[in-house]
Amino acid sequence: MNHNQTHLLVVEDSPTQAEYIRRILQREGFIVSVASDGRAALETLDEEKIDLVISDIIMPGMGGYELCQQIKEKSHIPVVLVTQLFDPEDIIRGLASGADGFIIKPFDPVSLLDTILNMLESGEDGQIVLDGDLIITTPGEQTYTIRSDRKTILRILLSTYATAVNKNIELQETRDELYGMNEQLQEYVEELRQTNDELHQEMLERQRMEREVSDAHRKLQLMTNITRDDIRNQLTIIEGYLELAESREEEVSVEEAMERIRQASRRIGGIIEFTRDFQKIGMMDHEWLDLLSLVEGSRRMVDLMGIQVQSEIPDVEIYAEPLIERVFRVIIDNAILHGEGVSTLRITAEEENDKLIISIEDDGTGIPDTLKSRIFEQGFGKNTGLGLFLARDILAACDCAIHECGLPGRGACFQITVPKGRYRFV
Template sequence: MNRGKSRFSEVSGQCDRGDSVISVLHVDDECGLLEAVKLSLEDTGACIVDTAESAELAIEMFRSHPYDAIISDYAMPGTNGIDLLKQVRKEFGDIPFILYTIIPREDVLIEAINYGVTFYLQKGTEQGLQTAELVHVIDQAVTRRITEQALLESENRYRTIIENIIDVYYRTDSEGTLVFISPSVLPMLGYNSLDELLGRKTGEFWKHPSERDTLISILKEKKEIRDYEVTLLTKTGDDIQVAVSLRICINEKGEFDGVEGIIRDISERKKIEYELITKNLELEKINRELSGTLEELTSTQTALAERNQELLTREASQKRSAAALKRANKQLNLLSSITRHDILNQITALNGYLTLIRDEIRDEEVARYLDKLESVAGTIETQIAFTRVYQDLGSQEPQWLDVKNLIPHVTLSGLTIIESNLDNIRIFADPIAGKVFENLFDNTIRHGGDVSRIEITARKESGHLIITWEDNGIGIPTPEKELIFNRGYGKNTGLGLFLVREILLITGITIREIGTEQKGAIFEISVPEGGYEIEKTKGDA
């Protein structure tokens, strides 16, 4: 028997989608019909046909070499077509089986269907039409089987991946109920069976369930989250640190249909991070020494400022006080300049050592701590530059300053600055009073959140001039309204608002914050009577 190559690989069972034809075994006790059908089908070029004159021979032939499809008559001596169908289903599974018979009995059709016949085709008299129909039926049956086998193998591969994945894959419904989770969760959380987990709310496994609600809110907005660190609980109630990567599932209606994601155990990574922190004590020591140098500088500046105030108090004569103050400030500036120079030299050396260390380090975590040290050094440089700007505070005589000229005129996208009733107003203040409004602007932009409006106004109240700086940001909490003016308080240098108050106090001007949290900050500057002038215009005369 000369058969063509089967469309199913004998090794893998998958369709060979080259130019191979379909291999068919035709079973019938009429030799003439077998030969006629064989010639007709092979003449189409779609099939290679082998023939068997009995069901018993057909089984033997199939055992030696499987076929893509079987065509069988019903009424044959010995074993009939239905019995052959039973034997084929028992031994060879879902191989396409076409019952091709002249018998039109309904009971035969029903029995064939009950035993899994693929197609039932009645023999006719027009051979050409029968051949075309047979080829169509055979191709349709074989193609469907190939598709079903490919789908089954795809599902098996997917199941194998999920069942053997090290990380945990899971899926929830829209209510947060677990509908699927991979077996790798069992050793991670200490459970014995997936039945203990499926059907439960995912919030039950969170140490802090409210954090899950927060995460879901973020997820619905961003659609996808990667490596979000959370703490879960094992079956015994122990903590386990994990990183989750999640994405939103949307159904065919475009509605939220749950969440699917990956859970990774990062307990070992956290342990390594702790060990790296321990091993970097030497770098932390350098940081502490640098911090000590900065504290020494601050202490020196404070002592000099106190000495300066003492000289002012003891001097009886304003002229002698001014001269003494000028000399003290000159000394202060000189000392500050020398100290700044020395510290900057130390910072330059520190940055050099950090660069040498970075060239020798390949570990990403250690590199991250080097980044932090470089950031600390940069902060110190910024603070030293800050002291250079304010070194002349109180060293010059107060002057009459135009308020409008003190307001910073900047343009930022999305920010509107409104000035009201500031024309022709002068205040008696330290020459660097412009820094007051620069710091208020910096404070608004840096800490005010999503600020879109700043309004600066002036009015007279009980003999004082009240200058108001108001924004529509997040405001300042009540407990912090006075703390923000303390030296060292805040997220940046901690000196900005402290120096604002000090600059104003030189001429008796005060400042306070009276805004409402979540509605915006309001800084109210109160200039005492005699400390301001309002020039009348011709229209006011």
């Protein structure tokens, strides 16, 4: 509907409430003026043509009843009073002051607009007509004639008002209960959220512990197999060659038997050293380690047997367990023992696609393609078969990976990939 010619006056001492009513009415196209009290409202009425007044009852200075009375003494402008609907005296005083309608607090935009439109339409098309003691009204399509006297109408009005008051009180109590229940629900939701967070943390902790237990079980099972089977095999070799040496048979010399015994002893030592290092994987704190120092430390721990080692490593640190030094020792030792004709070992480190690639290359015979996928398996190899297997697990605990990419006949090339965040240039 177009109400751009209808001028309404809102009388309200609360700026927030007045602005709320003004916005509702302006969205419907009404022209709206605002007064903060009764006296300001009378001044606006003297200066502007107002079609309807909406006034609060309780205001400082001149209240809504007195304002309504003074308006009715000098005009027929409809006045709608805003009431809390707490006491039947409200409606009596409102009627006595000449009010044309009431709006009940708290109200919603629909009820506010319905009341105002009813007031305006009843004044335009004569929905209520007085004919002596008769009241003729047309609230809809049907016309009704009311013959009740004023006393009866007032009694019915007060009865209806009392019922409305009781319903409003019940609604208020229900709303308060709903607010209370909502607060309890919010508390329950918060408790559930906290409980869920605690359960999530417990689940993560449980998963971590399960992984640790599973890893510990794997390590224990592996070390048990190694110490039981491999050491037993080496002891069998030692006992066999001791018997051969004591029998003084010409098939095996004492010197050859002693060399085989020493080799078996070294293998037992390597197995014991492996179990010591293997059980430490994942148990040590990570720290920033200088890559060149790790490589140089590994070189000093290995008998190079005349092999030249060339290091082309920039000033870079990697975030890993100190046990990672063993990885470089294993790869260097692997090249020396199994490279066949290795004369030079070259170690480099370069950044590629936000990753640090550490390459360890030799100029030996290389590794056949058919064996590349097996060299990191437990037990594969000419000695204990534990070196590269250990190196792979140490690197995995440091979020790193290793693979062999050399060309058969041109030498082996082991590449260690260090992800972003696990290395830094200094």
